[in-house]
Amino acid sequence: MKISKLLSIAWGNLKQRKLRTSLTTLGVVIGIATIIAIASLGEGFRGEIRQRMEQGFELDVLIIFPGSFTAGLAEGFNQTDVENIKNIDNVSLVTPLITMPLTKRMELRNSNTGKKLGAFTVGAVNFTEMRKILPLRFNVTRGKFPEQNEDQMIVPGYKASIVNETIIADVGDNVSLVTSTYTINFTVSGILAKGGTSGITNFDYWAFISIENALDMPFFKGKTDPYQIILVKVSESKYSETVAEEIENLFPPYSITVFVPTALMRQVDNILNLVQMFLMAIGSISLLVAGVGIMNIMTVAVMERTREIGILKAIGAKSRTVLGMFLAEALLIGVMGGFMGMFTGYGISYGLAQVLSNFIQPQRPLDAPAPEPQRMEITPVFSPQWAIIAFAFAITICIIFGLYPARKAAKLNPVEALRYE
């Protein structure tokens, strides 16, 4: 029998039992919809996380710390280290950083009002290089960065300059770094622009001075390894991990830690991927259940249509024709269910994305006050690849579970089938 005819007969049979067919198909729709919803939602969620991480971490910037978990803290870096890193392939810029945490014994105050700035850390940097390395993050909102010839200038972060909505230090103000033994005066050159709400390069609570000024301070005088952090910009983020490896090779084992944002991102991506796969596996179970439903309903149909099968065989239908007729029904259920399931699943993922977007608030640093409410926008991604996989899966399940009842029908003895009441 022609396949087109087989399908049209199967379609006629399905239409004859509309309620039964739609309920059986519904099972497949639910299974496929679940898988598609999880896939497209997961894809969208990953995209959002990726985007947030890209905003939080400059992917082309490596951050090098002295010491490691394995070997403990180490001294720091010096200019030779900086020069050595500069010589590595695909490294476009290297700049050292000195950090001074502000404590009770070291404070940053407005020289005139005596009010304490909101800063937690003083960072000593080369302003020009920092602007090149973090062009999006290292900008002033008011004033300007210090020129080469300007000395004893300071650039507080946005939240360092404002405490309780009152400006503590503005452009032109004098600010003093006060310790029990000495006081160093600075002039505010500019105020850093507001940073993001996440990532480790958020400088809102920092205040920056030039590295030369820091090295002149009594504490750093005569120190051989004064730098605590080295920032490295690679020419393209895809080189991050190879460059990181080469940097590690420059130092004794475990004496430094290189923070590679792309590696971290890959890890997070892997975890999200795993979670997505797990959820999809659960979704697949619902499709299996739908498969059992098909098997159940088709077994009943074979029993009901025993006599009909007998007639078909009596007038010359081969076993495989009968098999084909029943498999065609299973196939059609799979195709319909798969198709509707894809649309339903995508619809569900849109709805869920709206709900989730309202529920999930972005993470913020623990020490930071609550940021302005910011919605997490999850846009479901329709991936044709997943659509094809899910569709093929639906059809496969339907055929596999339809095979048993179809074979049962095909194997019926025609005489017994004709006698069946």
Next chain:
Amino acid sequence: MRSLLEVRDIKKTYRMGKVLVPALRGVSFDVKAGEFLTIFGPSGSGKSTLLHLMGCLDRPDEGEIFIEGTNVLKLSDDKLAELRLTKIGFVFQFFNLLPRMTAVQNVELPLTIAGVSEREAKEKAKEMLRLVGLEARLNHKPFELSGGEQQRVAIARALINDPKIVLADEPTGNLDTKTGWEIVQLMKKLNEEKGQTFIVVTHDPQIAETAHRIVHLKDGLIEEIKEVSKRKTP
């Protein structure tokens, strides 16, 4: 010349639960091409079993069946299906039409199975329905037709593939006498006009007498094979 159909010492036993019921206990006879033969006997004599075996719907426990000289019991199930499709037509007591299909669809079914194009199948089916006098009922479904009309559709279906042998199992058993006679008349007419061989199972002696020959069956054995000298005309 060999006969169209040869039945050689056929035995068949059915199992009803734990009891073995011998349906046929050694039956042999020949059917010539173009013959109108009735198999006559009381119920339980093995008539239907014999018809099913001749129609290649089932296999005997012992014995041989030749159709046009071919030992059909040596053929595979698929080959038997092909044989049923091309050389044998069935007419049943309960018509056995597919309830969801129209008269035309039911009649074209064997052609559909054979893979004939839809247009050609439809044309032939209509022609065949005209031949059995149902040109006005082409698109009716079985439940919209009377018993006699349903049986005519079944006969049209049995004949659509132009089979050598038409096997009818109590074709009048579910019809009133008048309609039953009309069906017999139709079969006789087709036998005479198209030369097809008809083998009709019946327990009605009147209908049995319409044949060229009668095979009397009793308790799974042939009691006698009778030549009908004066055929009854319906």
